[in-house]
Amino acid sequence: MGTTVFERFPPADATITESLRDAKHAPFWLxxxxxxxxxxxxxxxxxxxxxxxxxxxxxxxAVRAKERDPQRSVIVLEAARVGWAASGRNGGFCEASLTHGHENGLSRWPEEIEQLERLGLENLDGIEQAVRRYGMDVDWERTGQLAIATEPHQIEWLEGDGFLGQDAVRSEVHSPTYLAGNWDREGCAMVHPAKLAIELARVATELGVVIHEQSRVTGISGSGRQTVSVAGGATVTADHVALATNVFPSLLKRNRLMTVPVYDYALMTEPLTQEQHDAIGWRNRQGLADSANQFHYYRLSADNRILFGGYDAIYHFGGKVRAEYEERPETYRKLASHFFTTFPQLEGLKFTHRWAGAIDSCSRFCAFYGTARSGRVAYATGFTGLGVGASRFGADVMLDKLAGVDTERTRLKMVRTKPIPFPPEPAAAIGVNVVRASMDRADHNEGRRNLLLKGLDAIGMGFDS
Structure with missing residues (x-):
């Protein structure tokens, strides 16, 4: 078994310890x-x-519903605070992809991949247009995303349009770990995650939507109009219901095994000095992600902090979402170590925040859609970490389905089909952790996938991203 660049060139333990000494356990964005x-x-x-x-x-x-029909009365019920979960904790990569990357989409829906990629870009353009139309203060930057090879076997994965050799990629961002890159200039924007949620709520209310926080829904009932029950006894009766609960337990029993919560971790640095920024370049401010199965994603904030996250993806037995899972010192130390391997010239930089959040992961690695209760209830879930952009597309799919209309979106095989469900415990925990170990082994073996991963590929269980 080989080693990765992060194991070959680790920073000193003292560098890691000092960098994390004063890091606050809270999402920076919130x-x-x-x-x-x-x-x-x-x-x-x-x-x-x-x-x-x-x-x-x-x-x-809510926003798209009011844009379609300003007279429609819309109520949003939130169990805690607007944007407090994944929407306020993610990396702020607003990607065009609806399929969790080209390869995942190509392997599942080859006959639709060009259409899916066009619709994804149109959806991203639609988000950008909304940001401008409503004057949304969300630190929007359409800088694209730079995929990085840090091991020799990854270089060929990046060849094609946008390819950058070693000298070219290092001229963009100065890291001794970079061997090649591929810059997708149009397919991704950087955004402040919490500001996006806050501004969407502002726009929604200005359009006439009523938002209620601290209003946890406990059930849905009714054979015609639906009665939505809220903890404490309050109710809303409505013609239609859109379920946007993502990582939290579905209100529909049929979806209880369709997703699992996988915890993702991130660090945020203090703002870079001009000297530190000069030392790493990064003048074009692209989002960055390396190409391993266990990958890192990182980007600059508006005030030139570096968010550095990913790599560890942790599933806990029982599939629960719990605050205590967010504190994992060994993962934060690993991320800090990998950060200083990537940017050794930034030794001495401190992290101000550390946090985690649960991703609604499904076996096909991108969202799935459907209806229940004779078409009165719709859902979109399973975004698997790529929901910042795809969430708007999911909203349009739900509204199409609730309206009973035939659209280009609803005709997609990607929209009409469902992923394979996860098994119940203890098989789920065993399976997820064995797959994670296999992916780590592939990263240490020049990307070669073992029989388990090849078998999962064959039955459509994904794990290629």
Whole structure:
């Protein structure tokens, strides 16, 4: 078994320890903003559409619903605070891909891949247009994304349009670990995650949407109009319901085994000095991601901090979402170590924040869609870490389905099919962790996938990203 560059050239333990000494255990993005509050639902209410969940999927659904029909009454119910979960904790990569990358889409829907990529770019353009139209203060930067090879076997994976050899990629971003790169200039924008959620909520309310925080939905009932019940006894009766609960347990039993929560971890540095920024280049401010199975993603914030996250993806037995899973010192130390291997010239830089969040992972690695209760309830979930951009597309799919209309979106095989469900425990935990070990082994064996991974590929269980 070989080693990776992060094992061959680790920084000193003292460098890691000192960099993390004062890091606050909190998502930087949520620490960086003031969030307006919305009242909890009290009593009973009526609406044309109820949206369950106040993250990106739910907020885009509310906004897009009002854009389609300004007279439609829309209520959003959020269990905690708007954007507090994945929508306020992610890396802020707003990608065009609807399929978790070209290769994942090509392997599953080869006959649709060109159409899916066109629709993905149109969706990203639509987000950018909304940012401009509504004057949304979200630190939007359409800088693209630079994929990086840090091991020789990864170089051929990046060949094609946008390819950069070693000298060219290092001229973009100065890292001794970079062997090659591929710059997708149009397919990704950088955004402040929490600001995007806050601004979507602002736009929604200005369009007439009513938002209720601290209003946890406990169930849906009714044979015609649906009654949505909220903890504490409040209810909303509505013609249609859009479920945007993502990583949290589905309100539909049929979807309980379709996703699992996988924890992702991130660090944020203090702002770079001009000298530190000069030392790494990065003048074009692209999002960066390396090419291993266990990959890192990193980007610059508006005030020139570096977010560095990824690599470890941790599943806990039982598939629960719990705050205690967010503190994992060994992962934060690993991320800090890999950061200083990537940028040894930044030794002495401190991390100000460390945090984690749960990703709604499904076996095909991208969202799936459907309806229930005679078409009165719709859902979009399973974004598997790529929902910042795809959430708007998911909102449009749900609204199409609730309206019962035939559109280019609803005709897609990608939209009409479902992923393979995960097995119940203990098989889920065993399977996820064995697959994770196999992917790590592939990264240490020139990318060669073992029989388990090849078998999962053959039955459509993904794990190629």
């Amino acid at each position: 620490d960086d903003v003031e969030r307006p509050s919305y009242p909890a639902l009290a009593g009973s209410a009526q609406a044309d559409l109820v949206v369950v969940g106040g993250g990106y999927v739910g907020l885009w659904t």
